Amino acid sequence: MADWGEAAFNPSSIALVGASAKSSKLGYILMRNLLEGYPGKLYPINPGETEIMGHQAYPRLLDVPGQVDLAVIALPTEACVEAMRDCAKIGAKAALVLSGGFAEVGPDGQARQEALIEAARAGGVRLIGPNCFGLYNCNLGLNASMGLGLPPKGGSISLVTQSGAYGMAIFGLAQQRHLRFAKILSHGNKADLADHEILDYFEQDDETRVLCLFLESVSDGRAFYEALVRVAQRKPVVIAKTGRSSAGRRAAASHTAALTGDATAFVTAVRQAGAILAESGLEMVDIAEGLSRQPLPTGRRVAIITNSGGTGVELADMCERFGLSVPELPEDTQARISPLIPAYASPRNPVDVTPAWARFPEMYAGSIEALYACNEVDIIIPILLQRSALMRENVEGVSEAVLRCQREPGLAKPTYVCWVVGREGDENQAILQEAGIPVYEWPERTARTAAAIAVYAENHHARVEAANVNP
Amino acid sequence: MADWGEAAFNPSSIALVGASAKSSKLGYILMRNLLEGYPGKLYPINPGETEIMGHQAYPRLLDVPGQVDLAVIALPTEACVEAMRDCAKIGAKAALVLSGGFAEVGPDGQARQEALIEAARAGGVRLIGPNCFGLYNCNLGLNASMGLGLPPKGGSISLVTQSGAYGMAIFGLAQQRHLRFAKILSHGNKADLADHEILDYFEQDDETRVLCLFLESVSDGRAFYEALVRVAQRKPVVIAKTGRSSAGRRAAASHTAALTGDATAFVTAVRQAGAILAESGLEMVDIAEGLSRQPLPTGRRVAIITNSGGTGVELADMCERFGLSVPELPEDTQARISPLIPAYASPRNPVDVTPAWARFPEMYAGSIEALYACNEVDIIIPILLQRSALMRENVEGVSEAVLRCQREPGLAKPTYVCWVVGREGDENQAILQEAGIPVYEWPERTARTAAAIAVYAENHHARVEAANVNP
Known part of the structure; x- marks a missing residue:
C-alpha cells in the first residue's frame, strides 16, 4: 500500500482526465503545469480531442495504451465518480481529485x-483529495497542481497542507524568501489516505529533511500520533493546526468537512511526540526556515549584535x-570585541556597535567571529537595521563571517538575522538567504522562532540521549 | 515653560550649530534636511565659513542678528556644553542636541x-536630547533630524521615540504603509525635558490625533501617569515599552542611560491610565494605523470574508x-449573502466565497455591504489572499464598498484588511492604504491589532459613559 507515495510523487506515467486546450479551463492550466517540467509519460484524456498541446489525447482512461501510475482528475463534480471507476478498471495506482x-x-x-x-477502493486506487490543490515534486519538476510556475530544485522542506489556497500562499511566501521545497501535498477533504499514511511516506523520503504540516483535522488520531513519534525521531516536523476555536471549527466544517477535534489534546499529543507546534502558517515557515538552514543550537543563550x-x-x-x-558575555569575549567597536559602544550583550556606520563591516564580522569562539553563546542574532542592512559590504561581510565560522570544526551554532528595513533592502536580504542564513523581520518574530527551535533542540537532544542510555 | 514645544516644532528661526558644507559631516545632512522644507529663518553656525549652501554663516551663536527659537547642535561631544552656554546667552528657547x-x-x-x-537651565533653554535623532514637524516641512527626506504632509499620528534608530525604522515602515505623521520627536537621553512635559505638549496639539510613545524609561513616573490620564482622555495613546527583561534593562542602561524601572508597575499604570500597551514597536504602528484610519468598534463581534x-x-x-x-451571522444577513456566492460556499461567518475568482468583485463588495447593514457585527475583516488580492477590480471594489458604507449615517464600524500575498500585490495594497483602509499581513497580526483596538474602544466607551454619569 505504501507505494501510493511513489505513484503520486515519482510517477512513470500520468493521465490527466479533463485535459483541455481551452485556456479558461482548469484542465488547460494542469496540462501546462505538467508539460513544464514533468519528465515521464503524459496521457491527456478528453472525449472531444485527439491531440492537446502536441500530445495525443484519448477519449477515456480505458483507451490509454500503457500503465497509469497517477491519474489527475479535473472534471465537473458529477463526472468524478465515473472517472474513478475507470481508474480502478485500468489499475491506476493513485488518483488526485482536484474537483470540489x-x-x-x-x-x-x-x-x-x-x-x-x-x-x-474497489480497484485498489489510492485517492488524494477531493477538493484539493494538488501536489508538487519540485526536484522532479512535477507540478500537478492549480498553482502556476515550477519552483526551483534542490530543496529539503516538504509541506503537507489541508487548505489549498492557504497552503499555496505559504508556499509563495517561502519562495519569496528563497526557501526551496522538496514536495508539496494539498489533500483537501482527505477522503481516503489517512494522515498517518502520509507521515509514513515522508518518514521514508530522504529528500525531505524538514516536514511541515498545515492541518485542519486529523484522521485516526491514534495512528497519526504513533506515526508522528516515528517521523519526529528521524526529522523535525513542524505543525500548524487550525480549527482550534469554536468559530474556527465551524469554518473548518464548511471548508474541508473537517471535524477538528479537541484542541488541547492535539497540542499535548504533538508535543509528546517530539514535533513542533507553530501558532500559524507563517510561524511554521519561519521555524522550518531556521531548521532547514542552520545547525540546531545546543542551548538557549543568545548573543545579539546591533x-x-x-x-x-x-x-x-x-x-x-x-x-x-541573553547573558552578559564573559570577560575574554568582551575583551576581544572591545577594540573593534567605539569606546562609547557596548561589548556586553547586546553588542551595541552604535550608529558608527563607516565601521559596520569590520564590527559586525569581527563580533560574529568572537561570538562563534565563545563557549557561553549558543545562538547568534545580528540585527541589521536601516543603514547596516542597506550597506552591501556589511551584509556580505556578515554572510561570509557566518559561513567561515560554521566551516570550523566544533563551531556549529546557528545564526539568525533580525531584519529591520523597508523593501529597499530586498536585494541585500537575498544575499543572506541565498547563503542559507535565515532572515526574520523585526525582533518579535526573530525571538519567537529562535525560541521555538531552541526548545525543540533541547527536547530532541534529551530524547537522543535517553535513547542512547536505554537502547 | 510649555512653549518649548512651539519653539521646537514651529520655530520662527533655527540656528544650526555645526552646519557644514562637507558632505561627510552630520552638519551637512542637517543643513540639507532643514533647507528642504523649513519655511522659517535659518542661521548656519560655523567659525570657518561665511556662507553655506547659499545662506550666510555666522562664526558663533552670539553673532546671530535675530532671535533664535530652536538651536540644533551637531558638534563633537566636547564642544556641546560651550554651545549650550551660548544658547543661554542669546536666549534660545529650545536646543536640540544630537551629539552622543x-x-x-x-x-x-x-x-x-x-x-x-x-x-x-541657567538660561532657561529647554534641552531636547542629547544623544538623539532629532525631530520632525511633517505638516510644516521641518526635518531637524539625521533622517533623509521629507515625509508627506497631512498626517495625524505623532511619534515620540527614545531610540533614534529604531524610531526611524518604525517611521520608515509606517511611511511604506502610506501612513502619514504629524510630528516625530526622538529625545534620546531625555536629560532635561520630562516625559510628562512632552505629553502636555501633545495633549494640546490638535494636529496630533493618535500619539505613539516608544519608551525605554520614564522620567518622574507619577507626573507621567497623571499626564497620561489626561492625554488619554482626549486622544488614543499607544505605548511600546522596552527594557522589560533583565537583559533588556542592561542594554537600555548602555543605550540611553535609561533606568527602566519595574515592568509590571508600568504595564498596570498604562492600562489604568486608559492608554494602549503594544508588545513591540511594530505592533504600536499596527494599532496606530487602525486607530487613525478607522472608526472605533462598538463591540467585539468580527465578521470575516475570505x-x-x-x-x-x-x-x-x-x-x-x-x-x-466570530459569531454565526443572523439568518437575514446570511439570506442576503447567499445569492451572491456559489451554492457550495458558506455565508455563515467566515463568509467563504471559495476560489470562484470570476465573481470576486461582486461577492466581496456585496458581502461587505450586507455586513455593514448587520447589527450583530462590530468589525469587518476581508481576507484578500493571492488571486483576490491580485485582482485589481476586486481590491478597488472592496475599497469603494467600504467607503460607500462608511458614508451612510449610523453605519460607522471599522474594516481592517487581512493581506496574504507576496510583493507582487504591493500596488493593490496601496489602493487600500491610500483610501484609508488599514492592511495587515497574515491572520495573526490582523487579529491581534483588531483585538487591541476593540479592548481599547470598550474601555474608552466605559470611561466616557462614567464621565457622563458622574460629571
Missing part, C-alpha cells in the same frame, strides 16, 4: 464522496519573554 | 551631561484567541 463539491458542501456531497471512495540600541533592547526583551536568555 | 557621548557612555559622560543641563477557507479558519481561531468573537 464533495463532503464540504453537505449531505449530497457527502454521498458523492462516499461513492468516490468506494469506486477507488547598530540600534533600542532594537537590541526590544530583541533582548523578546528573547527572555519566549524563554531564551 | 553623554550619560550613556558612563561617569565621564554623565558629568558632561550634567554640565549641559546646568548650562541650559476566498481561502483555511485562512478564514486560522483568522477565526486567532480572533478568539485574542478575545474577539
